Amino acid sequence: MADGYNAPQRKTMRNSPPESPVLSISGRLPGANPGDPITRLFESMRPDLLRFAQWLSRDRAIAEDIVQEALLRAWRSREALKDHSAARPWLLTIVRREHARLYERKRLELVPLEDIVETHAGPALAEPDGELFALRHAIMKLPIEYREPLVLQVVGGFTTEEIARELELSSTAVLTRLFRARNKLRVICGMSTARDVADAGNPA
Amino acid sequence: MPADLRDHLRSCHACDAFRAEMLALDATIHRAMRAAPLGASSGATVRRIRPAPAWRQWALAASILLATALVLGAWVLRPSDTLARDLVTHVKAEPDSWLSERHVDAAGLAQALGRAGVTLNLASDKVVYAQSCFFHGHYVPHLVLQTSQGPATVLLLRHEAVTARRVFHEGGMNGVIVPAQGGGGIAVLERTGGDVDPLARQMQQAVGWLPGEH
Numbered sequence: 001m002a003d004g005y006n007a008p009q010r011k012t013m014r015n016s017p018p019e020s021p022v023l024s025i026s027g028r029l030p031g032a033n034p035g036d037p038i039t040r041l042f043e044s045m046r047p048d049l050l051r052f053a054q055w056l057s058r059d060r061a062i063a064e065d066i067v068q069e070a071l072l073r074a075w076r077s078r079e080a081l082k083d084h085s086a087a088r089p090w091l092l093t094i095v096r097r098e099h100a101r102l103y104e105r106k107r108l109e110l111v112p113l114e115d116i117v118e119t120h121a122g123p124a125l126a127e128p129d130g131e132l133f134a135l136r137h138a139i140m141k142l143p144i145e146y147r148e149p150l151v152l153q154v155v156g157g158f159t160t161e162e163i164a165r166e167l168e169l170s171s172t173a174v175l176t177r178l179f180r181a182r183n184k185l186r187v188i189c190g191m192s193t194a195r196d197v198a199d200a201g202n203p204a
Numbered sequence: 205m206p207a208d209l210r211d212h213l214r215s216c217h218a219c220d221a222f223r224a225e226m227l228a229l230d231a232t233i234h235r236a237m238r239a240a241p242l243g244a245s246s247g248a249t250v251r252r253i254r255p256a257p258a259w260r261q262w263a264l265a266a267s268i269l270l271a272t273a274l275v276l277g278a279w280v281l282r283p284s285d286t287l288a289r290d291l292v293t294h295v296k297a298e299p300d301s302w303l304s305e306r307h308v309d310a311a312g313l314a315q316a317l318g319r320a321g322v323t324l325n326l327a328s329d330k331v332v333y334a335q336s337c338f339f340h341g342h343y344v345p346h347l348v349l350q351t352s353q354g355p356a357t358v359l360l361l362r363h364e365a366v367t368a369r370r371v372f373h374e375g376g377m378n379g380v381i382v383p384a385q386g387g388g389g390i391a392v393l394e395r396t397g398g399d400v401d402p403l404a405r406q407m408q409q410a411v412g413w414l415p416g417e418h
Binding site: 050051054055058060063131132135136139140150151154155182185186189191194 | 222225226228229230232233234235236237239240241
C-alpha cells in the first residue's frame with residue numbers, strides 16, 4: 001500500500017442508502033466472495049470495528065475510512081488468520097494501527113475538540129440517561145494518550161498486557177494512563193477526582 | 205490482588221469505598237461505550253453491538269481490578285502519602301483537642317503513653333491534651349503541646365514505617381512526619397502556618413519505645 005492515505009470516496013460512504021450487509025464489504029474487497037466464510041466473518045465484525053474506530057477517531061466518516069482500509073489490509077493478510085475465533089482482536093489491532101498511521105500522518109487529533117458535537121439522530125435515539133450522554137462526550141474529549149488505552153480496554157476487550165504490547169508501553173504505564181482516563185471521568189459521574197498516581201511515584 | 209492490599213481494604217473504609225466507586229464508574233463507562241458515539245457527521249442508526257466473548261469480559265474485569273489495585277497499592281505501599289491524609293483525618297475528628305488550655309498532669313500523660321509503650325522525656329507542663337487513640341490498628345499517643353506559635357499536635361507512631369522526613373500540607377494543616385529513634389515515626393501538625401520542625405526535632409530526642417508488644 002502507498003504511503004499516502006487514499007481515502008475511499010466519502011460521498012459514497014456518507015450519503016449512500018443502507019446497503020445489504022454482504023455487499024458493504026465484499027463489494028469492495030478484491031476477489032471477495034459474499035458466501036465465503038472469511039468474508040462473512042469480516043462483515044460480522046464490521047459494526048464492532050466501526051464502533052471501535054469511532055471512539056478512536058471521534059468522527060464517523062473518518063472511522064469508516066479507517067475500517068475500510070483496515071479491512072483491505074486484513075483481507076490481503078487473511079492467510080495469517082489461522083484461528084477465526086481470534087479474528088476480533090486481530091481485526092481490532094489492524095484498525096487501531098490504521099488509526100495510528102493516519103494520526104501520525106496528520107500529527108494532530110483528526111477532529112478538533114471544538115468540532116465534536118454528539119448529536120441525536122432522532123427521538124428514537126434520544127439519550128435517556130443524561131449522565132451517559134455527558135460521559136460519552138467526556139470520553140471523546142479525552143486526549144488520545146488516555147482515550148486510546150481506554151477504548152482498547154473497554155471497547156476492544158484487550159488485557160493490560162495486550163494493550164502494553166500494542167502501544168509499546170510498560171504495563172505500569174498502561175495502568176497509569178487507564179487510571180488517569182478514569183480519573184478525568186470521575187467528575188462526570190459525581191465523584192471527586194482522586195489523587196493522581198504521579199503523587200504516588202508511578203511513571204506515566 | 206496483593207495480600208497486603210486485600211488486608212488493607214478490609215481495614216480501611218476510605219480505600220474500600222474508593223475501590224467500590226471505581227468499579228461503579230467502570231460499569232458506567234462500559235454502558236456508555238457499548239454504542240458508537242454519534243458524531244457530527246453521522247446520521248446513521250446506532251447498531252446493536254455484539255459483546256466481546258465471555259473470556260475477554262472476564263479479562264477486562266480483571267484488568268480493571270488490576271488497574272485499581274495498582275493505584276491503591278501505590279498509595280497504600282507509600283505510607284507517607286496516605287499516612288499524612290489519615291493523620292489529618294484523625295486530628296480533624298478531634299477538633300476539641302486544639303482548644304484545650306489546661307495542662308495534663310503526669311498521670312494523665314503516662315496513661316496516654318503507657319498503652320502504646322512510649323516514653324517521653326518532656327516536661328508535662330507543655331502538654332495540654334493527651335489521649336491514647338486507635339490509629340491504623342494500634343493505640344498511639346495523641347498529644348497537643350503549647351508552643352510559642354500556638355498549639356501543635358503530636359502523634360507518636362510506633363508502628364508506622366517512616367524512613368525519611370516528609371512534609372505535608374493537607375486539610376488546612378501543616379505537618380511533618382519524621383523517623384523516630386528505634387523505628388516508627390513522629391508526626392507533628394499545626395494550623396497556623398508555623399514551623400513544625402523544631403518541635404519535631406525535640407520530639408525525636410524525647411521519645412522512646414518500651415520493649416515488648418504494644
